[in-house]
Amino acid sequence: MIVAEAKPIKEILEMINGLKRVLVVGCKGCVTVCNVGGAKEVAILASAIRIAGKKHHNEVEVGEMTLERQCDPEFIEELKDIINDYEGIISLACGVGPQFISERYPEVKVFPGVNTKFIGGAVEHGIWSERCAGCGTCIIHLFEGMCPIARCSKSLLHGPCGGSSNGKCEISPEVECIWDKIVKKKMENGRLEDLLTLKPPKDWRSARDGGPRKSVREELVI
Amino acid sequence: MQDFKPKIIAFYCSNCASSAATIASKMKLYMSSDIKLINIPCTGRLEVLHLLKPFEQGADAVYIMGCQEDSCQYMNGILKLKKRVDHVKKILEQIGIEPQRIEVFSLYAGKGQDFISIADRIINSVKELGPAF
Numbered sequence: 001m002i003v004a005e006a007k008p009i010k011e012i013l014e015m016i017n018g019l020k021r022v023l024v025v026g027c028k029g030c031v032t033v034c035n036v037g038g039a040k041e042v043a044i045l046a047s048a049i050r051i052a053g054k055k056h057h058n059e060v061e062v063g064e065m066t067l068e069r070q071c072d073p074e075f076i077e078e079l080k081d082i083i084n085d086y087e088g089i090i091s092l093a094c095g096v097g098p099q100f101i102s103e104r105y106p107e108v109k110v111f112p113g114v115n116t117k118f119i120g121g122a123v124e125h126g127i128w129s130e131r132c133a134g135c136g137t138c139i140i141h142l143f144e145g146m147c148p149i150a151r152c153s154k155s156l157l158h159g160p161c162g163g164s165s166n167g168k169c170e171i172s173p174e175v176e177c178i179w180d181k182i183v184k185k186k187m188e189n190g191r192l193e194d195l196l197t198l199k200p201p202k203d204w205r206s207a208r209d210g211g212p213r214k215s216v217r218e219e220l221v222i
Numbered sequence: 223m224q225d226f227k228p229k230i231i232a233f234y235c236s237n238c239a240s241s242a243a244t245i246a247s248k249m250k251l252y253m254s255s256d257i258k259l260i261n262i263p264c265t266g267r268l269e270v271l272h273l274l275k276p277f278e279q280g281a282d283a284v285y286i287m288g289c290q291e292d293s294c295q296y297m298n299g300i301l302k303l304k305k306r307v308d309h310v311k312k313i314l315e316q317i318g319i320e321p322q323r324i325e326v327f328s329l330y331a332g333k334g335q336d337f338i339s340i341a342d343r344i345i346n347s348v349k350e351l352g353p354a355f
Contacts, residue, residue: 047274
């Protein structure tokens with residue numbers, strides 16, 4: 001899933017300063033799963049904005065709505081009957097949501113209510129960890145199912161650097177060295193020699209280095 | 223400020239804190255009518271939104287009385303709540319509301335006096351702070 005974190009409420013209040021009617025829009029996709037932008041978080045942020053308005057004698061009318069997804073235009077369309085009732089929209093979706101809302105309703109001020117962090121998963125209740133860098137050409141099968149691009153601080157593809165110590169990365173004792181894990185798993189599985197195979201340099205054009213990306217599926221295009 | 227009658231919401235669990243309340247009542251100890259009591263099955267059921275809503279409705283303070291950390295019959299309800307209260311304190315602080323307007327207490331079932339003394343402590347603290355809004 002796409003993992004996001006809530007923006008500080010203070011920052012959101014500064015963004016919407018002066019507005020009298022705002023709509024907080026959640027998303028039932030990834031941000032609901034990582035507890036940052038679902039219906040529950042929409043209600044919490046709306047409540048906090050109302051309390052702040054009461055506190056500072058600047059009451060704000062706050063609407064609440066949670067869409068099925070904010071990364072599909074058909075769901076963004078559901079805002080059309082109410083969007084003009086508001087001066088600003090706070091989207092609690094990942095970075096896609098506020099952009100899709102802004103593209104569909106260009107006259108409305110749209111604010112991001114979360115900071116989008118990475119593609120990852122829950123490793124413990126309340127803890128998420130990065131697993132994918134979206135490089136566009138997946139090769140995790142070469143590394144025992146672990147991605148050194150996303151999980152090595154230097155995205156090294158040919159073994160650990162000199163900063164690996166006792167299974168930890170030199171950037172922080174809390175960061176595991178993924179190459180330490182890859183090598184250990186290769187040894188356990190009797191596949192260490194795989195690492196001797198010379199591989200051509202990775203083609204980074206499919207990653208962000210090639211500029212903004214687009215995926216076209218001709219069989220689905222209407 | 224002398225005439226300030228604070229609006230306070232107190233949630234209390236139906237186990238330890240409720241037993242303490244019953245004992246306080248048998249001891250003929252009573253709390254101020256400024257406090258509105260809400261009984262809940264377990265403090266672990268209280269979500270962040272439940273703790274913010276009273277402020278939205280104009281409360282000057284919210285406090286919660288639950289079990290001791292090692293005697294919650296639902297295992298860890300009070301521990302979950304304490305984390306949520308810490309989170310609400312951070313939200314209130316960012317809004318410009320004193321975080322001490324929300325507090326959580328662990329009570330012993332047999333200590334009726336504590337049920338009342340906590341109420342007195344909260345009222346005094348809120349009177350010192352003044353109205354939240």
